[in-house]
Amino acid sequence: MTLAPEIAAVVGELDFDPEALHARYLAERDKRLRTDGVDQYVEVTAEFSHYVDDPYVEPGFTRAPVFDHVEFAIIGGGFGGLLMGARLREAGFDRIRVVESAGDFGGTWYWNRYPGAMCDVESYCYLPLLEELGYIPKHKYSFAPEILEHSRAIARHYRLYDDALLQTSITGLEWDETAKRWIVATSRGDRFTARYVAMACGPLSKPKLPGIPGINDFAGRTFHTSRWDYRYTGGDPSGGLTGLSDKRVGIIGTGATAVQCVPHLGQWARELFVFQRTPSSVDVRNNAETDPAWTASLTPGWQRRRQDNFNILVAGGDQDEDLVHDGWTDIFRNVTGTAAKQIAAKLGRRLTGAERAEVMALADYRKMNQVRARVDRLIHDPETAAKLKPWYRQFCKRPCFHDEYLQTFNRPNVHLIDTDGRGVDRLTERGVVANGREHQLDCLIFATGFEVGTSYTRRAGYDIVGRGGLTLSEHWADGLRTLHGLTSHGFPNCFFLGFTQTAITISVPQALNEQANHVAYMVSQARDRGLAVLEPTAKAEEGYVQEVRSLARMGQRFYQECTPGYYNSEGATGNRSGFFSDMYGGGPLRFFELLAEWRDAGDLPGIELSRA
Ligand code: NDP
Numbered sequence: 001m002t003l004a005p006e007i008a009a010v011v012g013e014l015d016f017d018p019e020a021l022h023a024r025y026l027a028e029r030d031k032r033l034r035t036d037g038v039d040q041y042v043e044v045t046a047e048f049s050h051y052v053d054d055p056y057v058e059p060g061f062t063r064a065p066v067f068d069h070v071e072f073a074i075i076g077g078g079f080g081g082l083l084m085g086a087r088l089r090e091a092g093f094d095r096i097r098v099v100e101s102a103g104d105f106g107g108t109w110y111w112n113r114y115p116g117a118m119c120d121v122e123s124y125c126y127l128p129l130l131e132e133l134g135y136i137p138k139h140k141y142s143f144a145p146e147i148l149e150h151s152r153a154i155a156r157h158y159r160l161y162d163d164a165l166l167q168t169s170i171t172g173l174e175w176d177e178t179a180k181r182w183i184v185a186t187s188r189g190d191r192f193t194a195r196y197v198a199m200a201c202g203p204l205s206k207p208k209l210p211g212i213p214g215i216n217d218f219a220g221r222t223f224h225t226s227r228w229d230y231r232y233t234g235g236d237p238s239g240g241l242t243g244l245s246d247k248r249v250g251i252i253g254t255g256a257t258a259v260q261c262v263p264h265l266g267q268w269a270r271e272l273f274v275f276q277r278t279p280s281s282v283d284v285r286n287n288a289e290t291d292p293a294w295t296a297s298l299t300p301g302w303q304r305r306r307q308d309n310f311n312i313l314v315a316g317g318d319q320d321e322d323l324v325h326d327g328w329t330d331i332f333r334n335v336t337g338t339a340a341k342q343i344a345a346k347l348g349r350r351l352t353g354a355e356r357a358e359v360m361a362l363a364d365y366r367k368m369n370q371v372r373a374r375v376d377r378l379i380h381d382p383e384t385a386a387k388l389k390p391w392y393r394q395f396c397k398r399p400c401f402h403d404e405y406l407q408t409f410n411r412p413n414v415h416l417i418d419t420d421g422r423g424v425d426r427l428t429e430r431g432v433v434a435n436g437r438e439h440q441l442d443c444l445i446f447a448t449g450f451e452v453g454t455s456y457t458r459r460a461g462y463d464i465v466g467r468g469g470l471t472l473s474e475h476w477a478d479g480l481r482t483l484h485g486l487t488s489h490g491f492p493n494c495f496f497l498g499f500t501q502t503a504i505t506i507s508v509p510q511a512l513n514e515q516a517n518h519v520a521y522m523v524s525q526a527r528d529r530g531l532a533v534l535e536p537t538a539k540a541e542e543g544y545v546q547e548v549r550s551l552a553r554m555g556q557r558f559y560q561e562c563t564p565g566y567y568n569s570e571g572a573t574g575n576r577s578g579f580f581s582d583m584y585g586g587g588p589l590r591f592f593e594l595l596a597e598w599r600d601a602g603d604l605p606g607i608e609l610s611r612a
Helices: 005-011 018-032 046-052 079-090 144-157 256-268 292-297 302-314 327-335 337-347 353-378 382-387 406-410 456-460 508-529 538-560 566-571 588-601
Strands: 069-075 096-099 170-176 181-186 191-199 221-224 248-252 271-276 414-418 431-434 437-440 443-446 494-496 531-536 607-611
Touching: 005 337, 005 353, 018 353, 046 221, 069 079, 069 181, 079 096, 079 144, 079 508, 248 256, 248 431, 248 437, 256 271, 256 406, 271 431, 302 327, 302 588, 327 337, 327 353, 337 353, 353 382, 353 406, 382 414, 406 414, 508 531, 508 588, 531 538, 538 566
Parallel strands: 069 096, 069 191, 191 494, 221 443, 248 271, 248 443, 271 414
Antiparallel strands: 170 181, 181 191, 431 437, 531 607
């Protein structure tokens, strides 16, 4: 890396060798690249389906099937579905039915109740509808039970329980062209119709397991982190896992979930074995209780202002003040395009593309050096410290923030079993084999994440049959095809919320809120103009698909150099169903503007308008 002298002068002296770091990153990536990509995981169906049973409901729930008609069916009761329901209620829609496979609202916060579960995005931004509900979170970073309770409060506030079908999964969704309605079939024998449907299924909703030999052989207790078995471990999401005090516990995976629950396992298990393939980047958390004086100082509109401030900063925009001021805004300020912008300002000229890339890489090396130095500061044993250091760029994997995770490895009862990028070898009846050695266990916990990189309909668990029998899996066989990520040609009155060719922010619910507002606008317009059907034209859809594809190219280059993980489809960056492969690459601020400009146009451009 040879920087122009004027840039080198602004960047300052480097206390590291960028070439050596780059080479190390590539070597760590190469060690982990494998030919089976996302196929290394097994789908949690058939003999694995018990891994997704709901441990939080009483067994034996029954109810009579429904055969009625609603205005709006929302599939999924997480934040996407809740925000959709809220915005529709505000727009005056009456019959809104949320269908949810879980026993309650909450989505990811319903399922993820593992000890220590919390949200690492600031609660005052992340928890939606705080002003509408008159609620202030207890901490800067909320713990999962509070977020779950807030989800329920939203459902109560907007009367979403009234028509909800909980513990109910969709089995069929088919457009009836004659009646201009969707026919919805479910696992509980329901068959009802809906004028509109909104898919709010979430991007990380289906647990995955490693497809290693002997995966079903282990005879001890085993479960996935998103279905925590408190009957076995004792305790609750705040800890107190007394059932583990005489147990040898293993956990596979060291991602954002493991980072939060390992400290509790380390505290309570007789012995804990953490099986690591790739270490996470773990920076400072600094959680704090909400200051009542700060709460008292808030004025109406405060949440939106704070969310905008956060989103602008983490999208590379400028703000006079950083209201959230945390690890997220810090890395975005110092590592992303913002860093390059600051250098350009100091130079008084624009940077070339190559200069920009170099400056950002240097900022990234610096940041990751700090993260690695933190490991050295906190871990007593140098060998263990070396194994806990991440060797990749900050956004190759999800950055983590935690103040107790790393220190857990100083405990004498906690053993880090690093596999040098290979992963565990296999399971036996007695435990886990890693690096050729068997570790006997009483309990094995899979912190192995969620299915990503497979098709949308496989993750949803059903196909959608649109006009003329066209299925969504056919229509999206070569990648997503939408207008603004929200509607698709051939699927009238059907809306997709989430990560489908949209732009997402770090505070995901705010992106979902933008989408929900947009959909509520569209259906309100249809109602006011007497339109029976909303559907994008094939031309408008094609135009948007091309725009998304042309914007996506730069991100792909970045992820090619990354260690494998779900961000880059386990190294297969060309995967059309990958997590980021079909996002709107212009960034969230431009995307939200795009939606606003479309609404401002006033005549629903690109939508086929057919009257009732
Ligand atoms: P991840 O997919 O991030 O992590 C899975 C882990 O399992 C990785 O460490 C992976 O290693 C490991 N793994 C997979 N297969 C094997 C194997 N064969 N042997 C050993 N290890 C293996 O899942 P998480 O549940 O941790 O997190 C998922 C996402 O959920 C996060 O990225 C985040 O978006 C969200 N989340 C958000 C939180 C928040 O605070 N807002 C908190 C928790 C989760 P490798 O890295 O090598 O693939």
